[in-house]
Amino acid sequence: xSADADVEVLRREGRIVVVGAxxxxxxxxxxxxxxxxxxxxxxxxxxxxxxxxRPPLSKQALLGRARAEDTALPRRREIDAEWRLGxxxxxxxxxxxxxxxxxxxxxxxxxxxxxxxxxxxxxxxPDEAALDGVFVLRTRDDSVRLDRKLAGSPSRVLxxxxxxxxxxxxxxxxxxxxxxxxxxxxPAPLVGALGGVIGAVADxxxxxxxxxxxxxxSVTALEGDYAGRLRRAxxxxxxxxxxxxxxxxxxxxxxxxxxxxxxxxxxPRGIACDAGCRVFDVNGIVTDDIYAAGDVARSPHxxxxxxxxxxxxxxxxxxxxxxxxxxxxxxxxxxxxHLWLPMFWSSQFGVNIKSVGVPSLGDQLVVAQGTLAEERxxxxxxxxxxxxxxxxxxxxxxxGFYQQQIEAAAPFPPEYGTVxxxxxxxxxxxxxxxxxxxxxxxxxxxxTGHSPSERRVEFVPSHA
Amino acid sequence: xxxGTITAQITDYANRADPYPLYAELREQPVRRExxxxxxxxxxxxxxxxxxxxRLSNDTRNRPPGYARVGHPAEETGxxxxxxxxxxxxxxxxxxxxxxxxxxxxxxxxxxxxxADLATVVTELLDAFxxxxxxxxxxxxxxxxxxxxxxxxxxVPREDEPRFHIWADALASSLDPRPGGDDGQEKxxxxxxxxxxxxxxxxxxxxxxxxxxILSALAPDMTPADLEATAVLLLVAGHETTVNAITxxxxxxxxxxxxxxxxxxDPDLAVPLIEEVLRFEPPVQFVPWTTAxxxxxxxxxxxPKGSPVWLMLAAANRDPKRFEDPDRFDPDRKDxxxxxxxxxxxxxxxxPLARIELHAAVPELFRRVKFSGLLEDPPPYRxxxxxRGPRHLPVAIEGLTA
Amino acid sequence: MRLVVDLNRCxxxxxxxxxxxxxFALHGDEALLFSPRFDEAQRDRVEEAAAAxxxxxxxxxxxxxxxxxxxxxxx
Numbered sequence: 001x002s003a004d005a006d007v008e009v010l011r012r013e014g015r016i017v018v019v020g021a022x023x024x025x026x027x028x029x030x031x032x033x034x035x036x037x038x039x040x041x042x043x044x045x046x047x048x049x050x051x052x053x054r055p056p057l058s059k060q061a062l063l064g065r066a067r068a069e070d071t072a073l074p075r076r077r078e079i080d081a082e083w084r085l086g087x088x089x090x091x092x093x094x095x096x097x098x099x100x101x102x103x104x105x106x107x108x109x110x111x112x113x114x115x116x117x118x119x120x121x122x123x124x125x126p127d128e129a130a131l132d133g134v135f136v137l138r139t140r141d142d143s144v145r146l147d148r149k150l151a152g153s154p155s156r157v158l159x160x161x162x163x164x165x166x167x168x169x170x171x172x173x174x175x176x177x178x179x180x181x182x183x184x185x186x187p188a189p190l191v192g193a194l195g196g197v198i199g200a201v202a203d204x205x206x207x208x209x210x211x212x213x214x215x216x217x218s219v220t221a222l223e224g225d226y227a228g229r230l231r232r233a234x235x236x237x238x239x240x241x242x243x244x245x246x247x248x249x250x251x252x253x254x255x256x257x258x259x260x261x262x263x264x265x266x267x268p269r270g271i272a273c274d275a276g277c278r279v280f281d282v283n284g285i286v287t288d289d290i291y292a293a294g295d296v297a298r299s300p301h302x303x304x305x306x307x308x309x310x311x312x313x314x315x316x317x318x319x320x321x322x323x324x325x326x327x328x329x330x331x332x333x334x335x336x337x338h339l340w341l342p343m344f345w346s347s348q349f350g351v352n353i354k355s356v357g358v359p360s361l362g363d364q365l366v367v368a369q370g371t372l373a374e375e376r377x378x379x380x381x382x383x384x385x386x387x388x389x390x391x392x393x394x395x396x397x398x399x400g401f402y403q404q405q406i407e408a409a410a411p412f413p414p415e416y417g418t419v420x421x422x423x424x425x426x427x428x429x430x431x432x433x434x435x436x437x438x439x440x441x442x443x444x445x446x447x448t449g450h451s452p453s454e455r456r457v458e459f460v461p462s463h464a
Numbered sequence: 465x466x467x468g469t470i471t472a473q474i475t476d477y478a479n480r481a482d483p484y485p486l487y488a489e490l491r492e493q494p495v496r497r498e499x500x501x502x503x504x505x506x507x508x509x510x511x512x513x514x515x516x517x518x519r520l521s522n523d524t525r526n527r528p529p530g531y532a533r534v535g536h537p538a539e540e541t542g543x544x545x546x547x548x549x550x551x552x553x554x555x556x557x558x559x560x561x562x563x564x565x566x567x568x569x570x571x572x573x574x575x576x577x578x579x580a581d582l583a584t585v586v587t588e589l590l591d592a593f594x595x596x597x598x599x600x601x602x603x604x605x606x607x608x609x610x611x612x613x614x615x616x617x618x619x620v621p622r623e624d625e626p627r628f629h630i631w632a633d634a635l636a637s638s639l640d641p642r643p644g645g646d647d648g649q650e651k652x653x654x655x656x657x658x659x660x661x662x663x664x665x666x667x668x669x670x671x672x673x674x675x676x677x678i679l680s681a682l683a684p685d686m687t688p689a690d691l692e693a694t695a696v697l698l699l700v701a702g703h704e705t706t707v708n709a710i711t712x713x714x715x716x717x718x719x720x721x722x723x724x725x726x727x728x729x730d731p732d733l734a735v736p737l738i739e740e741v742l743r744f745e746p747p748v749q750f751v752p753w754t755t756a757x758x759x760x761x762x763x764x765x766x767x768p769k770g771s772p773v774w775l776m777l778a779a780a781n782r783d784p785k786r787f788e789d790p791d792r793f794d795p796d797r798k799d800x801x802x803x804x805x806x807x808x809x810x811x812x813x814x815x816p817l818a819r820i821e822l823h824a825a826v827p828e829l830f831r832r833v834k835f836s837g838l839l840e841d842p843p844p845y846r847x848x849x850x851x852r853g854p855r856h857l858p859v860a861i862e863g864l865t866a
Numbered sequence: 867m868r869l870v871v872d873l874n875r876c877x878x879x880x881x882x883x884x885x886x887x888x889x890f891a892l893h894g895d896e897a898l899l900f901s902p903r904f905d906e907a908q909r910d911r912v913e914e915a916a917a918a919x920x921x922x923x924x925x926x927x928x929x930x931x932x933x934x935x936x937x938x939x940x941x
Contacts, residue, residue: 053870053902060899065891070903074868074927315874343874350894352878369518370553376895378518394896396877397809400516416758417769418518420552560895568883569892576887576911735917801922811920816884819918 007331010110014039016328017099017107018081019089020115020255021045023053023314024294024321028113029079031325041081042107044099048086049140055314057143058165059347062150062172068143089116092262097289111328114259114271114279114292115321118252118312123160128222133230134246137165146247150176154244157181158233160219162189164346164353166249167202171348174209181212181241183219183233186434193344194359194391196432198379201372201393202353209349222246252312254296264290270298270310275337277324291328293320299338303406304358304388315343341403345396351375354396357389357406365431366413369398369420378402381431382412471498471774474750475641475849481842483749483852484791487779495765500531502772503756503765506779508786508803510763515751515775516808519758523551526755528770534639534753537656544689546697548810549753555809562694565681566617567816574678575816578616582824585612590832593864598839601857605829606710613821614702618695619677620666631659632703635696640848641752641774656696663695664688698814705747706818708853710825712745713738715857717830718838720793727795727830734827737795738819742804744793747818749778749852751806777803778852834862868927869912871900875923885918886911 016032018025021043029041045051052071060066084101091100098106120136123129133154135146150157150173157173159166162184173180186192188199189206206213214235223232223240234240256266264287265272265280271292272280277299279290294317298310319340327335345354362381368390370377378398381389386409390402405414413426470490473479479486487506490496494507505511514520523545524533535549547558564570589605599605611629615622638652667679667688674680682691717724717737727733752774760767767773781802782790805812812818839858846855869889871882878896882889889908891899904912909928916924 055873056900056902059893060901063893063899065899066901066903070868070901072868072902074870074925075929076925076927313874315872318872345873345876347893347897347899350897352894352897374553376556394878394894396896397516398518399877401513401518404513416519416760418757419521420518420556568880568887569894572883572887572891575884732913735913739917799922800917801920805920807920811879815918816881819881819885819914823914 007329010039011037011329012039014110014329015042015108016040016111016113017042017044017109018113018115019044019099020113020117020294020296021047021083021085022051022115022117022294022317023073024115024117024317025113026051026073026079026321027076027318028115028293028321028325029081030076031322032329033077033079035326035329037329039110041079042084042109043079043081044084044087044089044101044107046086046088046102047139047141050083050085052140054138057140058137058168059172061143062147062169063175068140068147071140089258092259092264094263094287094290110289112290113324113328114290114296115294115317116255116258117295118254120248121250121253123222123246123248123250125221128224129248130228131222131224131230132228133244134222134248136248137169138252146245149245150178154178156241156243156245158183158219158241158243158246159249160233160246161249161251162186162202162206162213162215163192163249163251164190164344164348166247167206167348168346169247169249170206170211171209171350174211174349179212180210181214181243182206183217183235184213184215185218187215187432189213189215190353191432191434192360194353194355194379194431195362195365195381196434197365197372197429198359198391198431201375205349205351205375219246252295254310256296270296272308273297273299275299275301275339276327276335277320277338278327291324293317293324302339303341303409304361309342309358311340311342313342313344316340341406343403352394352396353391354399355389355391356399356403357381357387359389359391359431360433361388362431362433364412364428366426366428367422368402368414368426369418370395371422379431380405380412380414382428385412386410387412387414470496470504471502471641477845477847480845480847480849480852483778483849484782487776487782490776490779491783494763495767497765501768502531502774503767504774504776505762506776506783507763508780508783511775511777511780511803512807514754514760514762514773515803515806515810517760519756519760520773521551521755521757522549522555522753522810524549524753524755524772526757526770527772531772532641534641538653541653541657542689543656543660544693546693548697548813552809558690558694559809559813561685562678562682562813564685565678566813575617575820578613578817579820579824581616582609582613582821583828585609586824586828590828590864593833593861596861598858598860601714601859602707602711602854603856605825606707606714606857609710609825610702610706610818610821613706613817614699616676617678617702617817618698619670619675619679620663620695620699624662628659628662628699629703631655631662632700635659635700636704636848636851639753639850641850659696659699660692663699664692667691667695701814702817704848704851705812705814706821708747708851709742709818709822711854711857712747713741713822713826714829714859715838715843715854716741716745716793718835718859719841723793723795724830731827731831733795734823736797736800738822738826739800739802739804740793740795740797743781743787743797743800743802746778746781746802746804747851747853748804748806748812749776749850751775751777752850777806832865834864836860836862867904867906867909867912867930868902869900869904869916870902870925871898872923872925873898875921877921879920881918881920882915882924886915890915 061068088102120138156179159182189202191199218236221234254270259266277291298308300306323338364382376394387405490506537543634655670680671683805815843854
């Protein structure tokens with residue numbers, strides 16, 4: 001039978017299993033049906049809920065504008081799937097092409113899509129993490145619990161880690177009128193994702209909004225009272241602060257534990273796959289029946305030196321899921337690469353922060369429009385003399401332009417005049433990213449080494 | 465087409481009723497240079513990108529001497545430009561301030577709160593159709609509604625309307641890049657002064673005795689000159705654009721009986737239908753007041769720094785590279801990301817008001833009025849090429865439902 | 867009825883907030899907040915808002931049925 005005939009049979013009566021029933025899993029399932037897949041579709045999810053949207057959990061849901069229970073994602077279409085929710089996948093047998101579930105059931109597949117995403121990195125000491133008042137924020141249940149606790153007007157909330165999630169939690173707490181301390185190990189909030197220059201703006205913003213911000217400091221221990229309730233946190237400078245609530249915002253861990261022993265290239269940094277979302281095995285050989293998409297996947301990106309990018313981005317999850325679904329049910333020549341330009345947003349303290357490209361690759365930075373002092377600006381990041389990223393504070397309408405500059409590998413620093421340019425010439429500065437070897441809290445893009453291959457795609461900078 | 469004549473053709477009144485063949489010709493060369501150094505951009509992606517390009521300015525003072533400085537009152541008048549003819553940071557500060565009493569984040573319910581009032585106005589206007597077998601949609605319907613709306617929004621007495629009607633017309637004409645329009649410019653300058661005088665009196669009164677409407681709310685936060693410029697802009701825009709949007713919707717529906725029939729059975733069609741009219745017959749046809757701040761490469765052409773640039777919204781809205789079968793009026797169109805209200809930081813300030821008016825007007829008009837047809841097709845158009853729309857839209861009607 | 871806004875696409879035009887202020891809100895000058903669930907009373911306004919979005923970033927699902935088989939399946 002020819003490969004094309006195989007694909008036809010697969011599309012008609014194949015069995016596709018999606019492990020991970022969140023945004024990426026749902027959009028992949030919809031795409032499969034949209035593209036004419038009529039076989040059986042099984043959606044496996046460890047949470048007992050249908051796919052829901054996570055970004056509101058640290059924003060609307062903590063601001064009293066929406067209930068975490070109401071975040072179920074709208075559907076683009078019927079997907080006619082068998083749902084296995086509330087039961088985690090526990091293992092993968094590639095030989096037999098079966099997923100093993102926590103309840104001992106096995107689910108056979110012809111094609112497997114892994115969209116298991118990430119989970120919140122827990123507090124380092126399990127006994128302290130178990131104290132009443134210590135939270136992480138990743139799931140619907142996390143958000144409901146935290147919201148309930150905050151409603152009890154705790155005397156002080158300690159946020160551990162000033163990445164995007166931590167900063168959003170701090171913002172919501174301030175709006176609720178709660179006292180907040182943020183402990184950040186780096187020199188400023190958001191420093192891992194946007195660097196110290198922009199971090200300094202976030203720093204000012206937090207302090208102005210009444211956050212007790214403690215940078216360059218780490219939490220060494222959480223202390224409970226006789227009843228197991230959080231009372232106090234000890235800091236690396238020897239001081240201690242009283243807090244009834246601690247929100248641990250130390251980034252995410254990729255959910256790949258269940259793939260241990262499966263022979264796939266899956267580990268704490270995610271699942272390695274090619275630009276077509278096909279997963280590599282441990283030998284670096286690409287599989288043809290297993291795909292990955294969303295936060296759990298990492299794949300090489302031609303625009304960024306073929307580094308394997310792992311993106312915890314909403315838009316990436318959607319688009320990579322669509323690409324994976326497309327590639328799963330078509331023949332080789334029709335497959336598409338996932339070349340999404342990283343894009344990210346966060347809203348905190350009344351400011352809309354967005355970025356495009358990979359700021360953390362930047363070796364130089366200019367404020368191209370607006371000023372840092374007014375907290376309304378577009379900052380452009382350069383890398384080896386070309387534009388590699390841009391970040392805006394309340395300047396989202398301009399980012400599309402800089403996205404095109406990145407895609408065209410436009411020269412950096414930009415030499416042309418624009419509106420809202422506040423200086424005669426743009427003097428590039430060091431964006432001040434921390435040493436990559438130091439752990440930072442929850443970068444939104446992690447760069448995890450170069451592709452072994454030297455192959456090229458057609459990628460010609462438009463300017464010499 | 466002979467080079468250098470395209471702008472003349474666009475502004476030529478003979479092409480007013482149907483400029484679309486001209487726009488189609490224009491799109492064959494997405495970026496076209498006129499003999500005087502003006503660049504016309506007419507394809508969707510190019511227009512959209514330029515409107516969002518920080519190298520493009522709305523401040524016509526960036527043009528070299530000799531070019532029209534649209535929107536900028538003569539130096540000796542000492543009058544500031546309104547915010548649409550400014551760039552950030554001035555633009556952002558002005559627009560944010562004006563937005564305070566008008567929209568979110570500070571006044572998110574201001575316009576929504578006008579829906580009931582506007583519905584009443586619509587009812588009254590349609591009640592007056594009773595017993596008639598012929599009406600002029602412009603005079604009897606699409607003109608009075610937006611005028612009432614903008615008066616309510618600003619807090620301007622509705623009964624003064626006949627006075628500023630004439631000024632608004634003259635000022636709108638000054639946006640029109642008609643060749644040899646010196647006479648028009650002079651008339652506009654006078655209208656600007658008269659309207660300014662009227663409004664500055666009104667603003668002064670509001671400063672002392674605040675009433676409803678945004679002028680009262682803005683009086684403490686803006687300089688009298690800036691507020692006057694803003695009031696002039698909003699009053700003119702409120703007069704000259706939504707009237708076209710409502711009229712164009714009526715005209716387009718009467719020209720497409722199949723869609724009209726569906727609409728009468730399914731009032732929910734109003735939402736996509738109104739958006740499709742904004743694509744198909746945009747009330748602002750092009751934006752002729754932008755200027756390049758740097759050399760800009762667009763679709764293989766370099767627009768040199770200082771060049772006046774016209775962004776042809778109505779042509780872009782019918783670009784087959786973006787919209788399938790673009791000359792078809794199709795309310796079922798998916799992903800209708802039209803440029804009818806422009807795009808970028810200068811996106812139409814009054815767009816939400818226009819939409820609320822359209823939603824108040826269009827479904828009721830077609831629910832209550834039984835039309836028997838257009839009496840003149842094409843109808844007579846106003847001279848303005850930018851704010852293009854019929855001057856009158858005479859229609860025959862058979863009856864009125866309660 | 868549910869909705870989600872693609873906040874990568876969203877550029878803070880806020881047209882949805884004007885048209886459906888009980889479902890959408892601006893937090894500061896540009897950041898959009900939305901209620902992911904809304905009821906029949908808001909339906910017309912949400913439809914207007916979704917159609918008006920200049921970057922077509924709003925996805926609405928009017929079917930209010932819970933997904934078949936989406937109930938907890940803990941076996």
